[in-house]
Amino acid sequence: xDDPGLPERHFRNSGIPTVTDERLRQVSPLRRAxxxxxxxxxxxxxxxxxxxxxxxxxxxxxxxxxxxxWTVVSAQFAIIAVGACLLMIAxxxxxxxxxxxxxxxxxxxILSVQWGVPTWAAILIAFALSMAxxxxxxxxVIRTGLPSFxxxxxxxxxxxxxxxxxxxxxxxxTIIGGVRDAAEGDWLAALFGGVIFKGFFQWxxxxxxxDTFSRGTRAGQPVVEGIPMLVVWAIALxxxxxxxxxxxxxxxxxxxxxxxxxAARYVGVPVNRVKILMFMFxxxxxxxxxxxxxxxxxxxxxxxxxxxxxxxxxCVVIGGALLTGGYxxxxxxxxGALIFxxxxxxxxxxxxxxxxxxxxxxxxxxxxxxxxxxxxxxITGERG
Amino acid sequence: MTETQPxxxxxxxxxxxxxxxxxxxxxxxxxAGECHCLLGDNxxxxxxxxxxxxxxxxxxxxxxxxxxxxxxxxxxxxxxEAGIATVYQDLAMIPLMSVTRNFWMGREPEFRFGxxxxxxxxxxxxxxxxxMQRMGIHLREPEQAVxxxxxxxxxxxxxxxxxxxxxxxxxxxxxxxxxxxxxxxxVLATIDRVRKEGIGVVFITHNVRHAHAVGDRFTVLNRGxxxxxxxxxxxSAEELQDMMAGxxxxxxxxxxxxxxx
Numbered sequence: 001x002d003d004p005g006l007p008e009r010h011f012r013n014s015g016i017p018t019v020t021d022e023r024l025r026q027v028s029p030l031r032r033a034x035x036x037x038x039x040x041x042x043x044x045x046x047x048x049x050x051x052x053x054x055x056x057x058x059x060x061x062x063x064x065x066x067x068x069x070w071t072v073v074s075a076q077f078a079i080i081a082v083g084a085c086l087l088m089i090a091x092x093x094x095x096x097x098x099x100x101x102x103x104x105x106x107x108x109x110i111l112s113v114q115w116g117v118p119t120w121a122a123i124l125i126a127f128a129l130s131m132a133x134x135x136x137x138x139x140x141v142i143r144t145g146l147p148s149f150x151x152x153x154x155x156x157x158x159x160x161x162x163x164x165x166x167x168x169x170x171x172x173x174t175i176i177g178g179v180r181d182a183a184e185g186d187w188l189a190a191l192f193g194g195v196i197f198k199g200f201f202q203w204x205x206x207x208x209x210x211d212t213f214s215r216g217t218r219a220g221q222p223v224v225e226g227i228p229m230l231v232v233w234a235i236a237l238x239x240x241x242x243x244x245x246x247x248x249x250x251x252x253x254x255x256x257x258x259x260x261x262x263a264a265r266y267v268g269v270p271v272n273r274v275k276i277l278m279f280m281f282x283x284x285x286x287x288x289x290x291x292x293x294x295x296x297x298x299x300x301x302x303x304x305x306x307x308x309x310x311x312x313x314x315c316v317v318i319g320g321a322l323l324t325g326g327y328x329x330x331x332x333x334x335x336g337a338l339i340f341x342x343x344x345x346x347x348x349x350x351x352x353x354x355x356x357x358x359x360x361x362x363x364x365x366x367x368x369x370x371x372x373x374x375x376x377x378x379i380t381g382e383r384g
Numbered sequence: 385m386t387e388t389q390p391x392x393x394x395x396x397x398x399x400x401x402x403x404x405x406x407x408x409x410x411x412x413x414x415x416a417g418e419c420h421c422l423l424g425d426n427x428x429x430x431x432x433x434x435x436x437x438x439x440x441x442x443x444x445x446x447x448x449x450x451x452x453x454x455x456x457x458x459x460x461x462x463x464x465e466a467g468i469a470t471v472y473q474d475l476a477m478i479p480l481m482s483v484t485r486n487f488w489m490g491r492e493p494e495f496r497f498g499x500x501x502x503x504x505x506x507x508x509x510x511x512x513x514x515x516m517q518r519m520g521i522h523l524r525e526p527e528q529a530v531x532x533x534x535x536x537x538x539x540x541x542x543x544x545x546x547x548x549x550x551x552x553x554x555x556x557x558x559x560x561x562x563x564x565x566x567x568x569x570x571v572l573a574t575i576d577r578v579r580k581e582g583i584g585v586v587f588i589t590h591n592v593r594h595a596h597a598v599g600d601r602f603t604v605l606n607r608g609x610x611x612x613x614x615x616x617x618x619x620s621a622e623e624l625q626d627m628m629a630g631x632x633x634x635x636x637x638x639x640x641x642x643x644x645x
Contacts, residue, residue, distance in 0.1 A: 247502045249492040252481075256489050259478035266472060267490040267545075268461050327480045379480065379529045 037320030037328050040371045041335035044318060044364065048342050056350035064210045064224045066349060074341025075234035076289060078334050080308055081315035082234075082241040083278075083285030085333035088316050089245065090278040091258030091325030092141060092148035094134075097286045097312055099159035101305025104130045104290035106163050109176035109300035112183065119179075120188035127287050133159070134283025138276035156309070164302040180298030192233075192288070193295030195226030230292040234334075237285060241330035254278065258325030314361060315340055318368040322376060339364070389452055390415050391553050391584050392437065392468070397446035399432055406432040407443070408608040414553055414584040419575055421587045421595035423628050424605035430588050433605065434557055437586070438470040439463030469546035470555040473562065477538045479531030483523060484512045486530050487545050515544045519574055536567030540574050547578055554578060555586045560594045572598050592628070596621045604628050 052061060060066045080097055087094055104126045111122035137155055141148045167174050183189035195201075205212040205222025213219050245251040256264035257274045264271050286305070294300045318336035321328025340361075347357050390413035399407040407429050414420050424430045435441045437448075439457030448455040450466060457463045460470075477486050488508050494501040509526040516523050519540050521533075530538060539559045546554050556575070560568045575598050579585050589595050595602060603613040604627040611627050 243502075249494060249501070249503055252485055252489060252492055252503065255481050255485065256478060259480050263472075263478055264489065266460070266470070268464060269490045322480075326478065376480070379531055 037372075037375070038332035038335060039320065039375065040368055041319045041332045041339065044339050044368075045335050045342075048339050048346070052342060052346040052350065056346055059349040059351075061346060061349040064222075066345075068224045068228075070341045070345035071231055072228055072341075073345055074338045075228070075231040076293075077311060077315050077337035077340045078234040079230070079237055079289045079292075080285050080312040081319070081333040081337045082237045082330055083282035084309075084312035085316045085319065085321055085328055085330050086241055086245060086254060087278040087282045088313070088321050088323070089258050089325060089328040090254045090275050091261065092138075092275055092278065093152060093313065094137065094279060094282045095149065095152040095309045096133075096137065096155035096159055097282060098305040098308035098310075099156050099163065100130055100133070100283055100286040101290040101293070101308055102302055103133075103159045103163045104287040105294045105300035105304050106167050106176065106302055108291060108294055109179050110166065110170050113176055113178045114170050119183040119186040123188050123192070123291055126291065127284065130283045130287045131280045134280040135276055137283075138279030141279070142272045142275060152309075160302075167300075167302040174302040175299055176301075177299040179294050179300060183295060189295055190229075192229055192291045195228050196232060198226045201226045228296075230296070233288050233292060234337075237288070238330060238334045245330055250274070255326055258327075260326070311340065314365050317372065318364060320368075320372055320375070322372060323369075327376065327379075336368075388415050390449075391451060392455075393449040394437065395447050395449075397433075397436060397443045397448070399436055399441055400444050405608055407436065410446070410605065410608070410610050412437075412603055412610060412613075414586055416552070416584050417579055417582045418600040419579050419585040419587055419598050420601045420603065421589060421599035422603050422605060423589060423592065423595055423624060425590055425628055428605045428628075429608040430590075430605060431557075434470060434555055434588060437463075438468055438555060467550055467552035468555065469549070469551035469553070471539065471542040471546060471557065471559065473558045477530045477533075477542060480529060482527045483516070483530055483533070483541060484508050484526040487512045487515070487541060487548075491549060511548070515548050516541065519544045519577065520570070534567055535563050536570045539563075539571050543574055543578060547581065547583060551583060553584045553586065555588070557588050558590070559587070560589060560591060568594060590628070592621045592624045595624070 061070070080101075084094065084097065107126040107129060108119075108122045111117040111125060112119045117125070133155070137148075137152055140146070141151045144151070164174055167176060180193070183193070201210065201222050201224055204210045205220075210222045210224055212222050243251075245254060253264070253269045253271075253274045256269050257271045261271045286308075289308075290300075290305065293304060315336035316328065316333045317323065318339060319329055319332025319334070321333065343360055344357055347354055347360075393413040395411050397407050397410040397412075398405070410429070410433060412420070412422065412433075422430065422433065432441065436443050439460045439462055455466075457466070463470075478489070481489075484505070488503075493504045493507050493511075495504045512526045513523060516526075521537055521540055521544075530541065533541065539556075543554065543556070543559075559571050559575075563571065572594065575585055575587060579598075579600075587595065587599065599616060601613055601615050602619060602624055604611045604624060606628060
């Protein structure tokens with residue numbers, strides 16, 4: 001019963017000694033460090049980097065252009081993974097993310113190119129629409145009590161169908177171009193396209209850290225112009241999501257809603273509101289992805305975002321979240337996205353068959369789920 | 385103590401669900417600093433009773449007085465605000481979350497940073513540790529997951545939480561039914577501590593021995609009716625057991641089994 005590690009204890013009503021269980025071992029710092037949702041993703045990220053450094057180190061993958069290449073791809077995954085992560089921790093799925101990406105892009109394009117709405121207004125309307133659909137998704141899940149898997153699967157089809165129909169109805173085709181011209185000089189569009197820190201990268205080019213173009217119209221400019229806005233969005237969303245989840249009251253409610261909704265309701269957590277807001281946030285992230293993509297390509301296509309919902313979920317699971325909700329990490333999901341981007345582009349740089357990427361995906365998904373189940377047992381002390 | 389005004393008094397409560405009469409005349413009261421046991425077999429109406437008392441159900445007939453005034457709770461949240469805390473058997477805690485996060489769930493302490501507000505984990509962890517020690521639970525660290533605690537410890541965390549947030553009445557729904565002998569003793573000791581702090585404890589159970597160990601008064605619920613209330617010393621465990629099960633048949637069973645069930 002004697003525990004030198006604690007100062008003297010005070011009881012208002014003593015009489016019964018404190019119960020310390022001598023069978024509880026002191027937990028070593030190593031084990032405590034192991035029991036983190038991000039563990040698998042951290043190891044995975046290190047492994048992936050070492051691997052590609054060895055097989056593709058001299059291919060330019062780790063030169064400025066190469067780094068920009070896989071950073072952008074990873075950032076794309078990260079943007080949708082942050083939304084999917086918070087939603088999954090809150091105990092729900094959204095399979096309509098990919099369709100939402102196509103839908104938002106087409107809405108922006110139709111409004112700005114076909115109807116001549118200012119691009120900033122088109123973007124705001126698209127955000128409002130997609131978040132309203134996200135809310136509808138959430139309300140349906142809450143009201144019907146059906147699994148979000150089914151409800152959002154329905155929206156996967158409804159939204160994709162609507163997007164293609166709308167696009168064909170207004171333009172007779174499924175790709176709408178000319179968005180970039182319409183967005184020229186628009187203040188809000190600038191937040192989703194282009195790059196920042198141009199001056200800094202020019203300076204890096206001038207002093208020779210980054211190669212510069214030696215010929216053509218861009219002679220003298222660095223090969224990497226700056227940090228793409230897509231990457232800025234990804235970093236901002238990761239920081240926002242991480243702080244929201246781990247440091248705020250609302251974050252605690254997200255964990256509670258996914259951990260045990262009924263227990264959370266009993267102590268007054270507004271579980272329904274939390275879940276609906278997370279559906280809206282997932283839709284918001286999908287829209288950020290879509291608008292960045294539209295601004296980059298200068299066009300919208302009705303089939304954009306295919307399978308993105310599953311890729312987002314895989315990132316989140318690699319990042320250590322449990323499919324059953326109540327446990328996970330935004331940083332983990334971001335690392336999952338990084339692993340994803342590095343492998344996808346690394347296989348390209350190393351000249352491997354790109355179809356192998358899917359083999360890798362499936363394999364790493366299984367491994368991540370097994371590891372997560374094991375970590376969950378460590379945390380909860382479950383045996384078996 | 386027996387002459388003080390009850391915190392909650394329920395008179396002839398009836399509750400129907402369609403054709404099913406769940407409660408058919410229940411009278412019960414709870415005073416500060418006592419442990420009032422409500423005994424009943426499965427299906428006696430214990431759950432309906434708890435939910436009526438904690439504001440989930442509205443009774444069809446009868447009245448509930450809270451501190452002498454007729455009570456109108458529109459939701460469990462109202463009951464909680466008034467100081468009626470319910471600790472449910474399996475729904476007390478979320479195993480994957482830390483003790484601190486569970487303890488403060490729904491009432492997280494915050495500090496301001498400009499326009500933003502964050503959870504004050506320093507304060508939350510400190511108070512959690514203090515409250516757990518007061519209840520006699522030694523935590524390794526407040527960040528450990530509730531899943532690492534035993535069933536009895538989880539009940540205790542839930543009780544400590546209710547006490548910390550100013551419960552006047554604590555309703556415990558079968559807190560010992562899933563526990564081993566040692567853990568049961570710990571929970572009963574916790575009930576004793578809470579009672580000594582002046583909180584009224586409603587201890588719902590179907591285990592006569594657990595009730596007899598800490599109860600000040602006993603009320604038996606059978607087929608939706610209360611069969612009367614007895615104070616400690618006025619009634620034996622065997623008599624309680626008989627009233628709960630409705631007597632004869634169980635007496636014969638016990639005879640063949642050779643002891644009290």
